Amino acid sequence: MIEKFEGVTVLTKANVYFDGKVQSRTVLFADGSKKTLGVILPGEYEFGTADRELMEMTAGVASVVLPGREDWQSYGPGQFFGIPANSKFKYRCDEPTEYVCTYFKD
Template identity: 40%
Template sequence: MTSQLDFVTIHKKPNVYFQGRSISYLIECKDGSKKTLGVLLPTEKPLTFETHVNELIEIISGSCEVRIGDDEETYVYSVGDSFSVPENSRFSMYSTDVVDYICHLG
């Protein structure tokens, strides 16, 4: 699990989705990699996100249910867990907790 990010540029304008239920900030690292650092607020129903690049999502706090692509099964991820989503796909997240995460792009 990533505990610290050194030598980064943080974009000040947040990415706000689903009327503020999901908010993230883009971070560019010195090595050229990009990540988002975000929060998912409790939801009444799953929120569906689309990907344009491969994404690896680390759960930093909280717990959530995730469905990736057309998979019928839902998986539960908690602190310390991560999951991958392929490029040009989608995933849905649902939680009754606040969930903090880091999304590694590409």
């Protein structure tokens, strides 16, 4: 599980969604890649993607319905799931959760 990043730039402006229940910060790497570090408060949400994404859970447990599926799957710390570009997925949690999202330009 990712614990820290070194030699990065962190944008101070937060990405805020769903009336502040979902917040993240953008981390930029020297090679041009980008990640976000986020916190999601309890609730049920639907997110859309532009790029392909990999979400790694770092705290809490969330249930997710991935594109093309109908079943909820649970993910906890150290687990991850991928989301295709230009798609939507559902996310539900009963406790605060934290994640690291990696974006891929395909």
